[in-house]
Amino acid sequence: MAWFLNHYKCDRCRRRWADEWSCMCDDTCPHCGARDMTPYESEELTTLGLKHEVPLEYWITRFRG
Numbered sequence: 358m359a360w361f362l363n364h365y366k367c368d369r370c371r372r373r374w375a376d377e378w379s380c381m382c383d384d385t386c387p388h389c390g391a392r393d394m395t396p397y398e399s400e401e402l403t404t405l406g407l408k409h410e411v412p413l414e415y416w417i418t419r420f421r422g
């Protein structure tokens with residue numbers, strides 16, 4: 358499965374963050390809560406040979422919770 362490290366910059370508070378996801382999906386700003394921020398850059402971790410110990414269910418729970 359492909360795995361991405363997405364880099365975001367918030368349009369509202371101008372802060373940056375990065376998050377890992379199984380696709381290049383939008384994220385919510387962890388600083389001000391602005392929704393649907395699109396990544397300005399995305400690295401495909403699977404091509405870098407990195408292995409993830411965190412199961413996908415963890416991220417699903419985190420983002421839905």
Ligand SMILES: [Zn+2]
Binds near residue numbers: 367
């Ligand atoms: Zn923000």
